[in-house]
Amino acid sequence: MSRVITQEVAQSLYKATRTAHVDADVSASFSVGDGIQARNVNPTGHTRLPRYIRGKQGMIAADHGVFQFADSLAHGGGKQPQHLYSVKFTAQELWGADAPAKDSLYIDLWDDYLEPTEMGT
Amino acid sequence: MTSNDDVALRVRALESLLLEKGLVEAPAIDEIIDLFENRLGPQNGARVIARAWSDPAFKARLLSNPTDAIVELGFEAVQGEDMVVVENTSRVHNIVVCTLCSCFPWATLGLPPVWYKSAPYRARAASDPRGVLAEFGTEIGQEAEVRVWDSNAELRYMVLPEKPAGTDGMSEDDLMPLVTRDSMIGVTKALDVGEVTP
Numbered sequence: 001m002s003r004v005i006t007q008e009v010a011q012s013l014y015k016a017t018r019t020a021h022v023d024a025d026v027s028a029s030f031s032v033g034d035g036i037q038a039r040n041v042n043p044t045g046h047t048r049l050p051r052y053i054r055g056k057q058g059m060i061a062a063d064h065g066v067f068q069f070a071d072s073l074a075h076g077g078g079k080q081p082q083h084l085y086s087v088k089f090t091a092q093e094l095w096g097a098d099a100p101a102k103d104s105l106y107i108d109l110w111d112d113y114l115e116p117t118e119m120g121t
Numbered sequence: 122m123t124s125n126d127d128v129a130l131r132v133r134a135l136e137s138l139l140l141e142k143g144l145v146e147a148p149a150i151d152e153i154i155d156l157f158e159n160r161l162g163p164q165n166g167a168r169v170i171a172r173a174w175s176d177p178a179f180k181a182r183l184l185s186n187p188t189d190a191i192v193e194l195g196f197e198a199v200q201g202e203d204m205v206v207v208e209n210t211s212r213v214h215n216i217v218v219c220t221l222c223s224c225f226p227w228a229t230l231g232l233p234p235v236w237y238k239s240a241p242y243r244a245r246a247a248s249d250p251r252g253v254l255a256e257f258g259t260e261i262g263q264e265a266e267v268r269v270w271d272s273n274a275e276l277r278y279m280v281l282p283e284k285p286a287g288t289d290g291m292s293e294d295d296l297m298p299l300v301t302r303d304s305m306i307g308v309t310k311a312l313d314v315g316e317v318t319p
Contacts, residue, residue: 007148014156016192016228019202020275048273050220052247064203067275084274086205091267095248102266105247108274 022081026066028111030085034060035117038087038109046074049113057117058089061106069110082111162231163302165196166279169229170305171296174284183281184208191229200277201228207270208281209307214261216254216307217270217278218246226277230302237306247271257308270307280307287314 003009030036040055041047048070064086068079087109091099139145169191173180183190187204191197204226207215219225220243225233236242246253250267254260261267270278282304288296291314298317303309 004143005145005149007146007152010149010152010156014153014161014199014227016197016199016202018199021203048221050271050273052220064276067203070274084276100251100263100267102263103250103268104266105269105271107271108276110274 020067020070022066022068022079024066024081026081026083028063028083030060030063030083030111030114030116032060032063036060036087036109036114037117038113039115043071045071047071049109050107052094053089053107053109056089056093058087058093060085061088062086064108067110069112071110071112080112084108084110085114087114157232161198161227163229163300163305164297165194165231166226166229166302166305167297167300168293169194169196169279170281170300170311171293173281174288174296175293180281187279196228198228200224201226203276204229205270205276205278206281207268207278207307209283209310211265211283213266213268214254214259214307215268215270215280216246216250217272217280218243219272220244220247221271221273224272224277226279229279230305234302254308257303259309279305282307282311285311285313 035057036059037057038049038053038055041049042054062085064084066081067084069082072078072080085108086106089105089107090101091103091105092101094105136145136150140147169183172194173183179190179193182193183206187206188202191201191204209215219237223233223238225237242253247269250269251261254267272278282300284296285299288299299312299314301309301312304311
């Protein structure tokens with residue numbers, strides 16, 4: 001069945017109705033300041049965990065709250081709401097000793113991507 | 122025929138086919154063009170930044186609860202639902218990239234530029250941000266920290282550039298032209314007063 005795109009439909013497509021934030025009471029596995037390691041996994045389907053982060057160690061910089069999980073949504077697995085964190089990785093952890101010592105990269109990672117490390121703060 | 126002519130011709134052909142087959146109505150196309158030409162774009166982001174430079178209370182709200190602060194100024198649209206604003210200072214320079222695709226805050230910056238979506242930018246902004254910045258003419262001293270923000274997930278990022286020197290007492294409207302799209306992605310700084318073409 002085809003749907004005709006009218007002016008009204010066009011207007012509705014661009015409204016701010018697609019928040020990925022989920023109002024659900026889900027406990028967080030990590031707190032700000034915790035050391036983490038991104039899981040070294042190689043899923044064949046959709047993931048928001050880039051290869052350059054897998055297996056790397058970082059630190060929880062902020063907790064964004066509970067968000068739908070893009071990986072499971074993409075595979076018809078539902079929202080699987082869980083905490084999404086801003087995680088800090090040093091440039092040297094990601095790119096080696098030649099990277100500038102002060103520089104860093106922040107990336108948003110869901111609980112399912114993370115495991116604890118000894119590192120911490 | 123230039124490649125732009127070629128694209129324009131193809132777009133016209135597609136548009137007439139879509140209209141002819143009744144899949145899209147003409148006012149819908151006008152609506153979308155008007156949206157991206159006039160209502161969504163870096164002029165919105167520039168308003169947000171100029172307000173933050175002029176109004177410390179707004180700046181505090183923008184950094185602590187960016188989504189609501191931006192909606193306060195009337196900029197509410199898709200790809201702006203969950204915002205993060207990061208502040209540049211003399212000690213920290215922030216740069217935004219989406220290494221996985223082309224995620225971009227439409228409500229405040231509009232559609233992403235072509236280079237932002239290109240594989241070289243996506244790879245190098247993450248692995249060699251200082252090199253990329255230098256190519257944009259932006260030198261960041263070794264005493265300062267560069268922070269890369271990979272908007273790989275559901276949040277959308279915008280940089281609050283440093284307020285240029287010599288702008289004390291300037292009105293919000295006069296500050297706006299100093300705020301470029303690129304400065305809100307973080308590949309450049311805001312323009313100096315002398316760099317704005319009247």
